[in-house]
Amino acid sequence: MNGAIKAKHQRLVLVIVALVALIGAGLLAAWALRNQASYFYLPAQIASAPPEPGRAVRLGGMVEAGSLKKEADGITLSFVVGDDKARVPVRFAGIAPDLFKEGSGVVAEGRMGPDGTFVADNLLAKHDEKYVPREMKDMTEAQARQTVEETR
């Protein structure tokens, strides 16, 4: 494989090599995205069609008021994430983000456990007034409704 390529065709060969690599990358990416993207679930979706246990997914919803408990080891939190239609129990061992509290939105990264509890490795909450996880933006309406209900 040295200099065997006809010099005349070198440019064409280079273009083809580059195209094959780029198209290959594109196809590989498409395949991987179908298989491995960690998908975003709302509580209602978990209730109707749960992801198989162990698959990495994200769960987004509101932390139900009165559901947040700290377990005796001092580091495990359990709470319920719900929307208007369904409720999902969540367990999380770790340091919760600062603005994580009952009655506000959260996105939990993790997987479903065999017992129907969502085991979170990471919680994303509002970082500040200007920084809301992308998945939580749409939740503000539900949040508003909830606030109205609470103050009634």
Place this chain on the structure above:
Amino acid sequence: MIANFGLAALWLAAALATLQLVAGGLSLRRETPALAGLVRPVAIAQGLLAAVAFAALIVLFWQTDLSVKLVATNSHSAKPLLYKIAGAWGNHEGSMLLWVTIMGLAGGFVALVERRLPEPTMLATLAAQAFVSIGFYAFLLMASNPFERLDPPVAEGQGLNPLLQDPGLAFHPPTLYIGYVGLSIAFSFAVGALITREVSPAFARAMRPWVLGAWIFLTLGITAGSYWAYYELGWGGWWFWDPVENASLMPWLAATALLHSVSVLASRNALRAWTVMLGVVAFSMSMVGTFLVRSGILTSVHAFAVDPTRGSFILALLAIYIGGALLLFALRAATVTEGQRFAVTSREGALVFNNVMLSATLGIVLIGTLYPLLAEAMGSKVSVGPPYFNPMGAVFVLPMLAVMAVGPLLRWRRDAMARIGKRLIVPGVLALTAFGVMVALGTGLLPALGLTLAAGLLVATLLPLAGRRLRTVTLPLWGMVLAHFGVAVSLFGMAADSAFTQERLVAARVGEIASVGPWQVRLQSIMPVAGPNWTALEGTLAASYGDDGTPAILRTQSRSFWAPVQQTNESALHTRWNGQLYAVLGEEAEGGRWQLRLWWKPFVTLIWLGGLLIGLGGLLALLGRVASDLRRLVAIDKIAYRRERQGR
């Protein structure tokens, strides 16, 4: 007063950019020395005026002038001075002003010093630079005016996001921006060369130092940003595949490819159309990054404000500039004649492999970053994270790094593997040993492959120096070796961190001991402390490594800011030669216990040390190139002077 002054300077700069475009464009069509002579001085003046506007904004932030809307929404009189000044670019409008300032100054700098290219190509380049600048001036003046006033002024400002109140803010954004926007020079050179059909080794030699300069800043900016996220976010990770991080990685990948292909064009007059294409792509990736970060379609600590009109404005700019440049490329690419040919096994062949793999990686990152946005537009929500990016990136990056061991040893044009085979025995044995050890330890596949490659590369990247008298080695060669060695060092750190990190999460009473890896960590005390605009609970930890004598003291804080009201966790780090201990204080748990999160991260610091070495390598290469260019200029001047004297 200062605000009006700054705004006037900005308008004037925009007007000069328009003049620069018109004068440059007209003098390309017909020779008009008067107009052509205007272009360079106007470019310099435009850059200086943009800098004046930016300086005015800094003064406003320094004085906390609350009659300016931007200051009122992003600053506070009680903020430390450093963050008052750095806060000038810690917001949307200010950072866009920094963007156009760097763009103007870069263009002015080129106009001032670059005299190696034929004058028509320079005129086309400066006109292209002005054309891009105008779009961003318009964006600032119409959709993001940083000097907008408040009437009446407010009594107190709202303060700066506490996550940004860190010395990192003073360095990370400007460094990254110089890199991002510096690539606009490569873009303009590429467009200029396409317009005048002057794609030549001389063009590549003129473009190379500018690409190199932007690339150095980009490298350092990404390295600094990664370290900042690592210690400031308190999650123990150093790269999150956050869209904003990807936005800086994509131009870097393109610029790295460009850096390698431009050297093929400069030395061997090959890869001509490809190099021009990469010049267009690199800055296009910068603009795509800006669109992602500044349009508000992403939400992150970098996305300062959500305003849909801004998003569509930047999207329109993207379409005009990227679409226009690609169209020009499509029309002219066929007229760029084919360069010199080369065999597959040759320096050029290895560099082509590097370029193709970098482009494929860029494609992987681009698709993974845009896919969630496209999916959302179609009505489904998707998150793409490390399970996608890590293996998919590795598919292309690892083979590329393997070729990096060989490429610099090959000769230009044609070579045989048999010639260099012997020199690769030592790195090969090292790599195999590392692989054996990793398999025995039973780590994951990716970290094992990473450490295997890193072990081989740590030696292989130094081989180009072997057998040379070190004093005769040129600066660019030193630079290449150092940068490649830095890649190996960084890869070693990444693989070691992901293979060997140990994590511990405990709830501890004062006086209790927790262990993580070889460390014994004792919670000594929890004390309240106060800063200029925050109060905090500070946990003091005494950490001993194995049986070492005196324990290291770490202080980690849980800070409460009051303007705006927000909590942050300040992590504490203790660095040893072989890794870092990382501690974060959490909340109080029942029974007087405190949440503590501890990590032992072997060799993690090598990640950023490698990044610094890569940047330093770039700097050496840049110094070498500039020095030899200067020597050539002086020599040419001398010859001209002698001729003149003889002529008399």
